[in-house]
Amino acid sequence: MSPYNLLPRFKAQYDANNQEFSISGVVRPQAIDELGPSIALLRDAIGRVRGVLYVNVRRLTQMNNAAFHAFSRIIIDACRARPDLKFVVITSSVVGWTSRKFGRLSGIEPNITVEEYDSEFYPGQGFLEEGGFVPILRTQTKMTWRHERAILPRHGMKPGIVMADICCGIGDFAVLVQKEFQPSRIVALDHSISSLDYARRVMREFDIRGIEYTYGDASEMLLDEAQFDLVTCRHSLQIFNRPELILKELYRICKPGGRVYITNEKNSHCLGEPRAESIRWTYNEVAKLFGHFEMDVELGPKSRRYLIEAGFEDIRVETFMVTNLDGDPQDFADVIAAWADVYAGEMASKRGDCPEFVARFRQGFQDHIFAALHPKGYAGWPIWVASGRRPQ
Amino acid sequence: MEPVHHDLAGGPAFEPMIQIDMEIKAFVSVWRHCDYVSTYMARMISQNRSDSVRHSNLFSSAFNELLEVVFRTRHADGELACRVSRHGATDRIELILPCVPEERRFYEEAVSQVAGIEARERYLNSVSGDLAPSREVVLLELAVDYNATLRLEEADGDAIKLVVDLPLEGLRN
Missing domain, CATH: 3.30.750.24 (STAS domain)
Incomplete structure (x- = not known):
């Protein structure tokens, strides 16, 4: 034997x-x-x-x-x-x-x-998987990339590595990583067929090589154990009702000595001046709205605890703030407008919110846009980055 | 439309991708060789499919069944050749194996059954009635669940060549 x-x-x-x-x-x-x-x-x-x-x-x-x-x-x-x-x-x-x-x-x-x-088992995720959220994801990645391209090397990103991008969405992050860092192989997995179709179309049209897009469930992946030097999972733990299941899988596919890199938000910390009070009220309500659908968009600062409890060591945590001063303020405003469409639109409607609430809720987003485009204004969206090493 | 190349027999030309040869005695010495070979070859040929992980899983699943049938075949001495080639969305597995005359007849009959219109019904009858699947039923299942087509071709000496076309790229759940 x-x-x-x-x-x-x-x-x-x-x-x-x-x-x-x-x-x-x-x-x-x-x-x-x-x-x-x-x-x-x-x-x-x-x-x-x-x-x-x-x-x-x-x-x-x-x-x-x-x-x-x-x-x-x-x-x-x-x-x-x-x-x-x-x-x-x-x-x-x-x-x-x-x-x-x-x-x-x-x-x-x-x-x-x-x-x-299928995805019906993830309450609320349907808002984010198919259709409406794609424009948000595209613009968000463009804005966060300005920060993450400098941050990633501190969390294990380097040329030649084998990496996985889990919950890759429309694949734009994987493409940026491929161009900037030239890993030897990227496996990018998502549970949205329409997002993967989009990602594959982009790959074909721009003749991008080295990325394998695959359909899969992040909590139960077909990927073999211990095969990736770096596993990224961005803005996704916060939209699963049981993030610890995803982390267990990220740990499993990561090589011993490799790192798992996650990014998450704390939505109630979105801010802006002028009209700070209205903005603060609305983003507090965003957190409650997601909570209603069993998603925790306040997860960012909890990343360290999640990584420790999943068995990782050498935990590194940092934050960055996407602001209206990064590039074109209109990009920031476009992201907020897209959030407003989904949060104060389909999600609020599905929760059964009354018109008065929706009007006030939507006003906070308008004020955030106002702050972003104001010549003396400042608008921010904070992101928590965390990574942990799988023990040898 | 892309040009289609044809081989001498008139069918589309399949591009060779990978081949593993091993002594048949070595192959049948360990059951897990079916699993090793099917998993390894599935990974190797799936990298450039539109969904490499899904394709690899499907290919391994089908190929393992074929290898298990070969494993249970009474053989003459000689070599087992496993060859995979590709044309568009179809992957072709060619298994060349030495076998005794009765086994040649088994494969001829089994392949003709697979091509029959009642293949699905025969397969379902087996699932509901048999304690264990016969080798013929395993081949039937490839046609029923993977849309595979099977045929036998002439090979040198006392060997047979089993050719299985798997259109996995277009297979829906």
């Missing part, structure tokens, strides 16, 4: 609270005997549950036909023996074969349904 054979390749577990049997990893047995304990666990789970048993294969990266038949037969037999029992198989939209393969089961037994896990 080679040492490789001793490595655990898959894990099966049963969560009685959620009536959920889950199996993850690579399941490629030569003989069904190798699955004995997992099959026994599934049989046991079936014997215990009433109503619905969830079969979670979201993190199942590979399963050969021998194993698929073995598990399927148990589920199909259970359907026939117990018509009262329903099975819901939860696949991942990221792992291409699972929905096709497990989807066949519902054609065999009507009590088996197959659901594809």
